[in-house]
Amino acid sequence: MSAHETITVELGERSYPIVIGRGLLGGNFDIAQYVHGTDCHVVSNDTVAPLYLDRLLPNIAGRDVASINIADGEAYKTVDTMQQILDELISKSAGRDTTVVALGGGVVGDIAGFAAACYMRGVAFIQVPTTLLAQVDSSVGGKTGVNHEKGKNLIGAFHQPQLVLIDTDTLDTLHERELRAGLAEVIKYGAICDPGFFAWLENNMQALLDRDPAALAHAIQRSCELKAEVVAEDEREAGRRAILNFGHTFGHAIERCQGFGEWLHGEAVAAGMVMAAELSGIVSADIARLRDLVAAAGLPVEPPPIAGDDWLAAMGMDKKVQQKKLRFVLLDSLGHAFTTADYDRKKLNELIGARE
Ligand SMILES: NC(=O)c1ccc[n+]([C@@H]2O[C@H](COP(=O)([O-])OP(=O)(O)OC[C@H]3O[C@@H](n4cnc5c(N)ncnc54)[C@H](O)[C@@H]3O)[C@@H](O)[C@H]2O)c1
Ligand SMILES: [Zn+2]
Secondary structure, X not given: OOOEEEEEEOOHHHOEEXXXXXXXXXXXXXXXXXXXXXXXXXXXXXXXXXXXXXXXXXXXXXXEEEEEXXXXXXXXXXXXXXXXXXXXXXXXXXXXXXXXXXXXXHHHHHHHHHHHHHHHHOOEEEEEEOOHHHHHHHOOOOEEEEEEOOEEEEEEEEOOOOEEEEEHHHHHHOOHHHHHHHHHHHHHHHHHHOHHHHHHHHHHHHHHHOOOHHHHHHHHHHHHHHHHHHHHHOOOOOOHHHHXXXXXXXXXXXXXXXXXXXXXXXXXXXXXXXXXXXXXXXXHHHHHHHHHHHHHOOOOOOOOOOOHHHHXXXXXXXXXXXXXXXXXXXXXXXXXXXXXXXXXXXXXXXXXXXXX
């Protein structure tokens, strides 16, 4: 038997545990205790279902379990795929007491969660994230949704899960590039709210890349603790939760200008964090530490070549919306972030213009 760690996301009556450990899908954790009704629908995709569905199903024994398979990829994070899930729930006569289980990365979690939020005005939901990014970020906090052709995550809802079950063994099959992309969000937590964790990452990056189980478990646990704290303080992003978007204003612009999917989200955020640190004007030694850690994770420290006007348009700052004040998440030192609309406009122009 393997030990597991439990972190609670404190949200009053909507509180829930994040359970982290090895072998949790292989029978080391009784998921059925979180499935209150008689039936349960596991949403997964073409890649993850063949790897892990059989491992998960015996843990929900005693319930009427059906699986729903969706196509793999960000391109399928759409209203159409959500419709497919709703159609299957309806055709199987799923009741109000059904539980939707998301088995997969952030794409599966976001769509399945949104379907759970909408079906019969909201049914129970369990996250079983299988990418590092989903384990440290997207499965925690209750943001669910799908993309629209005009932009990412434009349609969605807040819908907290009942349980987040993280079996770190699932990372064994994750592609190297996806692992590195997930590490960008891990670095982000250190940079915005935990200087001690940042230093730990500096000392343990190679172990993480080598998929050392103890190192990965610690990084996932600390990331979830930090995200849980921020979410508990500000569930619907009225204020502090916005610091989780550190590096994301630049990162989203990179994703948009390159065409979504060219750079992975974590890769774009990695370069975006270095740019945001530069915009913050923190001491150069701290900027260098962030750049070095990003590089050590094998992630880009520079954005791709993008013209200044394209940067501005992608960040919603083109001439048409000049009055709109963009907010940035900046650092006052490594480990301390804040949001502001009062940033150094000249430095911003240098950062994006110099790369025209
Ligand atoms: N809801 C939130 O708060 C939040 C936060 C951050 C990101 N997101 C969303 O998350 C999505 C990105 O998530 P992602 O990075 O997990 O991408 P993803 O879900 O596309 O997964 C990446 C790839 O890895 C595959 N995969 C998943 N688990 C695997 C495993 N164990 N072994 C082998 N392959 C595996 C997937 O099928 C996919 O091909 C984006 O849509 C983003 O908008 C949401
Ligand atoms: Zn992100």
